[in-house]
Amino acid sequence: MKYTLILPIVIFVLALAIFPLIFSIYMSLSKWNPATQHLKFIAFKNFIDMFNDPRFIHAFKLSFAYVGTVICIELVLGIIIANLLQREIAGKNFLRVAYMLPMLLSPVAISYAWKMILDYKRGPLNYFLGWLGIAPIEWLGKGDTAFWSLVMVDVWQWTPFMIFTILAAFESIPEELLEAAVVDGASHARVFFEITLPTALPIIITVILLRTIDAFKVFDTVYILTGGGPGTATETLNFYIYLKGFRAFNLGYGTAMSWFQLIIIIIMFTYFMKFMRKTGAMR
Amino acid sequence: MLSITALLVVGISSLAWAEGKTIKVLAMTGPWVSGPVKVHGEEWGKMTGNRVEVIEVAFADLFPKMQQAAATRSKAFDILLAGNIWMADLVGWGYVISLDDYLKDPEVQYEEDVPDGIKLKNMFGGKTYGLICDNDNMYLFYRKDILNNPDYREQFKEKYGYYYNVPPQTLDELIDVAEFFNGWDWDNDGEVEYGFVRSTKRGAQTYFYSLPWVAPYAVVPRDKAPAQGILYFTPDMKPLVNSPGWIKGIEKFVEMGQRGCGPGLDWVRGDVINEMILGHAAMAIDWGDIGPNSHDKQSLVKGKIGYALPPGSNEYWDWQTQQWVKTEEVNYAPVHCFNGWSFFITSTTDYPDLCWDFIKYMISPEISAKDVANPFSGYQPWRKSHVTNLEPWVEAGWTEEEAREYIANTLAVTEHPNAVIDMRIPGSAEYMDVYELYLTTVLSGENTAEEAMNMCAEEWEAITDRLGREEQIKFYKQHLGLE
Numbered sequence: 106m107k108y109t110l111i112l113p114i115v116i117f118v119l120a121l122a123i124f125p126l127i128f129s130i131y132m133s134l135s136k137w138n139p140a141t142q143h144l145k146f147i148a149f150k151n152f153i154d155m156f157n158d159p160r161f162i163h164a165f166k167l168s169f170a171y172v173g174t175v176i177c178i179e180l181v182l183g184i185i186i187a188n189l190l191q192r193e194i195a196g197k198n199f200l201r202v203a204y205m206l207p208m209l210l211s212p213v214a215i216s217y218a219w220k221m222i223l224d225y226k227r228g229p230l231n232y233f234l235g236w237l238g239i240a241p242i243e244w245l246g247k248g249d250t251a252f253w254s255l256v257m258v259d260v261w262q263w264t265p266f267m268i269f270t271i272l273a274a275f276e277s278i279p280e281e282l283l284e285a286a287v288v289d290g291a292s293h294a295r296v297f298f299e300i301t302l303p304t305a306l307p308i309i310i311t312v313i314l315l316r317t318i319d320a321f322k323v324f325d326t327v328y329i330l331t332g333g334g335p336g337t338a339t340e341t342l343n344f345y346i347y348l349k350g351f352r353a354f355n356l357g358y359g360t361a362m363s364w365f366q367l368i369i370i371i372i373m374f375t376y377f378m379k380f381m382r383k384t385g386a387m388r
Numbered sequence: 389m390l391s392i393t394a395l396l397v398v399g400i401s402s403l404a405w406a407e408g409k410t411i412k413v414l415a416m417t418g419p420w421v422s423g424p425v426k427v428h429g430e431e432w433g434k435m436t437g438n439r440v441e442v443i444e445v446a447f448a449d450l451f452p453k454m455q456q457a458a459a460t461r462s463k464a465f466d467i468l469l470a471g472n473i474w475m476a477d478l479v480g481w482g483y484v485i486s487l488d489d490y491l492k493d494p495e496v497q498y499e500e501d502v503p504d505g506i507k508l509k510n511m512f513g514g515k516t517y518g519l520i521c522d523n524d525n526m527y528l529f530y531r532k533d534i535l536n537n538p539d540y541r542e543q544f545k546e547k548y549g550y551y552y553n554v555p556p557q558t559l560d561e562l563i564d565v566a567e568f569f570n571g572w573d574w575d576n577d578g579e580v581e582y583g584f585v586r587s588t589k590r591g592a593q594t595y596f597y598s599l600p601w602v603a604p605y606a607v608v609p610r611d612k613a614p615a616q617g618i619l620y621f622t623p624d625m626k627p628l629v630n631s632p633g634w635i636k637g638i639e640k641f642v643e644m645g646q647r648g649c650g651p652g653l654d655w656v657r658g659d660v661i662n663e664m665i666l667g668h669a670a671m672a673i674d675w676g677d678i679g680p681n682s683h684d685k686q687s688l689v690k691g692k693i694g695y696a697l698p699p700g701s702n703e704y705w706d707w708q709t710q711q712w713v714k715t716e717e718v719n720y721a722p723v724h725c726f727n728g729w730s731f732f733i734t735s736t737t738d739y740p741d742l743c744w745d746f747i748k749y750m751i752s753p754e755i756s757a758k759d760v761a762n763p764f765s766g767y768q769p770w771r772k773s774h775v776t777n778l779e780p781w782v783e784a785g786w787t788e789e790e791a792r793e794y795i796a797n798t799l800a801v802t803e804h805p806n807a808v809i810d811m812r813i814p815g816s817a818e819y820m821d822v823y824e825l826y827l828t829t830v831l832s833g834e835n836t837a838e839e840a841m842n843m844c845a846e847e848w849e850a851i852t853d854r855l856g857r858e859e860q861i862k863f864y865k866q867h868l869g870l871e
Binding site for chain 1: 448451456588591650654830
């Protein structure tokens with residue numbers, strides 16, 4: 106009787122979480138014909154096809170390149186700016202609010218705004234570069250610049266997340282600890298690298314993990330800014346999964362790729378955490 | 389007393405509205421295409437006491453949305469305003485109903501006022517499933533005032549050694565003319581202009597923009613082929629996308645980008661229309677919308693646009709004999725890119741008769757005549773009466789002569805013996821999605837045309853195998869009118 110009270114929530118969880126999870130595993134091992142509603146079990150064929158698919162391999166590599174690039178840039182900027190915001194600088198409070206704004210906006214709205222900013226002919230960015238005597242750049246019209254444009258948008262939007270999380274970590278360090286080090290004759294640089302950074306490291310690692318998961322899922326900016334192009338220059342794995350799953354309606358293959366992506370991320374993080382424990386950065 | 393009557397009228401009309409049904413129409417994000425549905429939906433709603441709700445989706449997501457709705461037998465949509473090229477898929481999924489019985493309604497004037505070419509596009513497997521409200525094909529738009537300038541013609545002759553035709557007749561000539569007019573201020577407005585504009589961004593219908601470049605080299609003329617406008621596959625579904633004709637067409641498309649266009653690969657359809665009507669470009673090959681848009685308030689080129697068949701070639705690749713054939717006359721092969729937007733009634737709707745009533749209103753001679761003359765409709769002339777009923781055109785600011793020229797050109801492209809009716813087989817959207825991907829790798833320099841099209845042909849074969857080769861051959865032959 107007592108369990109009947111929790112029955113609705115159990116049914117709810119089973120219906121909305123457990124069943125889709127199990128069904129998606131089955132889907133990744135199947136081929137679904139939307140016309141006939143026929144789901145045919147094909148075992149690991151989708152996974153085998155994946156490794157023979159040059160577009161999948163390209164998208165997979167590109168996703169890693171994208172995630173690696175944005176995380177490195179955002180981390181470095183995040184640490185530097187957080188360090189500056191910790192100090193007594195003019196307009197500190199204003200800067201704290203201003204830096205937060207991009208993070209609060211919708212990625213879709215941001216993407217459309219950046220699309221206009223990066224427009225070759227009418228975009229303000231090329232207009233201002235012209236003031237400096239720099240020739241207009243095809244931000245979204247060439248493979249390499251399109252990739253860096255996506256990186257730029259991501260860095261603009263998500264560096265604040267790094268900044269404020271790292272700043273919170275820095276500010277949670279006891280003042281006495283830092284003062285004692287200064288009294289003992291340590292330089293500011295030494296205090297930063299030997300006390301501040303190591304103490305904040307667990308939080309920095311957490312924020313890296315969160316941002317990595319998030320960056321792997323990039324979709325809206327790719328969809329709006331480049332559509333995966335020019336050619337396949339910005340066809341990230343998530344976008345390719347969407348194309349195969351929802352454009353070609355090859356849902357089995359799309360689900361298989363999603364599961365593969367998830368497994369790779371789990372393996373990567375497991376090793377990352379082990380490494381961090383080994384080095385003493387995490388307990 | 390008056391106020392009581394007014395209150396009663398308002399009360400009764402709002403009651404009728406509240407009691408009325410809501411018809412949900414899935415359409416492409418406006419203002420084009422879905423715009424007229426909203427406007428006439430309100431009119432029809434007021435007349436009938438029902439309501440039309442337009443659900444707008446970006447072009448790239450429209451087909452997947454329908455696919456999902458069909459797969460889940462969703463009741464989310466009553467009417468689809470869908471691409472005619474998706475008819476085979478929609479019919480194959482059993483998601484749309486036949487309209488043959490409805491078309492017996494004399495008010496539609498279907499038999500007497502709709503050209504056979506349009507009827508053919510509306511049919512699949514001997515039944516009518518969709519009703520075109522827009523006759524899609526691509527043709528040449530050019531600045532009459534600029535190309536006819538005698539000084540420019542002389543300067544061109546000095547540079548290229550020949551006088552160009554107005555309009556340019558072949559794709560080679562088109563490239564030369566575009567190059568001549570590219571990158572300088574030929575209309576003395578203080579701005580640098582371009583010779584030619586086209587869409588190049590992936591996911592922005594770029595594949596359509598390449599087809600008028602490919603067809604003249606890849607299509608065997610009607611009198612020498614088993615069917616009209618064989619472009620994508622041979623009748624037994626062997627891809628032609630990597631044939632020498634197709635590859636040459638793509639190379640010409642790329643060459644135009646290098647010689648006659650503005651820089652960058654992020655051009656989209658909106659840019660093509662805007663650059664033409666704002667006077668920034670001398671020529672474009674596009675759907676007919678540039679015509680009505682050139683008479684819009686923002687247009688700086690009112691009355692200055694000329695219309696012509698898309699340029700042809702002096703040779704074509706004969707896939708039957710596997711050799712190039714030279715032609716004395718220019719070989720034209722216009723393409724019915726997308727064929728047109730069509731109304732479909734879903735098989736899941738609870739109100740098929742009501743849906744028909746609204747569609748009948750939308751495609752009526754009076755309403756459709758207004759729409760095809762409206763720059764914001766995105767619809768091109770498709771009824772015979774559109775040629776004679778020029779009143780809406782004159783109201784929209786056209787001269788009768790220009791309107792006649794525009795409509796005549798649209799119908800000339802429609803009726804051309806070599807015209808390619810766009811592919812209507814299951815998976816057509818997927819085939820073209822793959823083609824566009826490889827086309828844009830050529831544009832971006834990732835691959836040569838030959839490399840890219842060989843890869844595309846491989847993927848096309850894989851799609852055919854996945855969807856069932858025999859079934860696909862059957863559908864394709866039906867599409868070509870061979871079965």
